[in-house]
Amino acid sequence: MSAVTTLRIATRKSPLALWQAEHIKARLQAMHAGLTVELVTFSTQGDKILDTPLAKIGGKGLFVKELEVALLAGDADIAVHSMKDVPMEFPEGLELGVICARENPLDAFVSNQYKSIDELPQGAVVGTSSLRRQCQLQQLRPDLQIRSLRGNVQTRLSKLDAGEFDAIILASAGLLRMEMHDRITAFIPSEVSLPAGGQGALGIEWRCGDDAVQALIKPLSDATTTACVLAERALNRRLQGGCQVPIAAYAEQQGDELWLRGLVGSVDGSRMLRTELRGSVANAEAIGIEGAEHLLQQGAGEILAAVYGHEVR
Numbered sequence: 001m002s003a004v005t006t007l008r009i010a011t012r013k014s015p016l017a018l019w020q021a022e023h024i025k026a027r028l029q030a031m032h033a034g035l036t037v038e039l040v041t042f043s044t045q046g047d048k049i050l051d052t053p054l055a056k057i058g059g060k061g062l063f064v065k066e067l068e069v070a071l072l073a074g075d076a077d078i079a080v081h082s083m084k085d086v087p088m089e090f091p092e093g094l095e096l097g098v099i100c101a102r103e104n105p106l107d108a109f110v111s112n113q114y115k116s117i118d119e120l121p122q123g124a125v126v127g128t129s130s131l132r133r134q135c136q137l138q139q140l141r142p143d144l145q146i147r148s149l150r151g152n153v154q155t156r157l158s159k160l161d162a163g164e165f166d167a168i169i170l171a172s173a174g175l176l177r178m179e180m181h182d183r184i185t186a187f188i189p190s191e192v193s194l195p196a197g198g199q200g201a202l203g204i205e206w207r208c209g210d211d212a213v214q215a216l217i218k219p220l221s222d223a224t225t226t227a228c229v230l231a232e233r234a235l236n237r238r239l240q241g242g243c244q245v246p247i248a249a250y251a252e253q254q255g256d257e258l259w260l261r262g263l264v265g266s267v268d269g270s271r272m273l274r275t276e277l278r279g280s281v282a283n284a285e286a287i288g289i290e291g292a293e294h295l296l297q298q299g300a301g302e303i304l305a306a307v308y309g310h311e312v313r
């Protein structure tokens with residue numbers, strides 16, 4: 001194991017992705033005197049295809065594939081990801097090394113005119129391309145018109161400011177990280193919009209067996225966030241879903257217990273299946289799988305088959 005003097009981080013070029021990579025770079029350099037950290041930037045499919053809802057282009061890992069190719073080729077040493085966008089399966093030779101402490105996991109209501117979802121007038125136009133956000137919003141307010149909203153956070157905000165929408169929904173974490181606290185009109189409680197698995201958490205991917213790199217990164221791991229996100233991802237994995245399908249999964253640690261809530265909804269909000277369970281933090285993944293089984297017993301397979309175009313067994 002040779003000492004690493006320069007570490008290269010593969011990252012997307014969006015301002016949020018760059019902020020996240022810079023954040024990890026700063027933390028690593030503060031921890032390891034003499035370490036140089038460089039960013040290597042890439043455009044991914046998810047950044048290039050902007051005119052189609054993500055559920056339609058489907059493909060797992062739209063935002064990570066090019067980064068993984070670079071890791072495997074040795075053109076970079078680690079990739080920093082929003083855990084929400086990280087697929088369940090990793091290519092041979094790569095693994096998710098650590099999950100870092102979570103930022104605020106809630107969705108944010110952003111509007112220049114209205115203070116909350118409740119204040120939106122009948123038939124107001126709300127921008128989001130997330131089926132998870134759409135189904136929860138439509139269940140609460142069937143009158144709202146949901147319109148597709150893609151692009152990076154800045155692009156989405158400028159579409160709101162241009163008057164294309166009465167309000168938009170974004171992840172609070174992205175706005176908080178980029179110091180746009182003032183754009184958050186209201187945090188949407190988890191009872192109203194249950195977050196996506198992994199929302200608000202950063203994860204770091206690396207080459208299996210690269211011990212020198214792992215030794216540098218391991219101290220960034222956060223035990224509570226790791227347990228919560230493992231439970232959320234286990235639920236998603238059992239349902240074969242990620243952040244591009246109408247599935248939510250959110251876990252909180254309370255003492256030695258994990259409290260996991262999950263839901264699967266039809267896109268129009270007419271059906272909403274929910275589960276809620278508690279268990280030992282040590283059994284995080286088992287809790288997630290059990291939550292998924294509860295949802296399947298209630299008929300989640302049927303709802304998801306309509307979205308995926310194939311059956312979920």
Ligand SMILES: NCc1[nH]cc(CCC(=O)O)c1CC(=O)O
Nearest residue numbers: 082084170171173174199200201
């Ligand atoms: N799907 C894009 C994406 N991936 C991660 C975040 C936000 C940051 C996070 O969840 O860590 C966003 C933007 C959004 O949903 O508004």
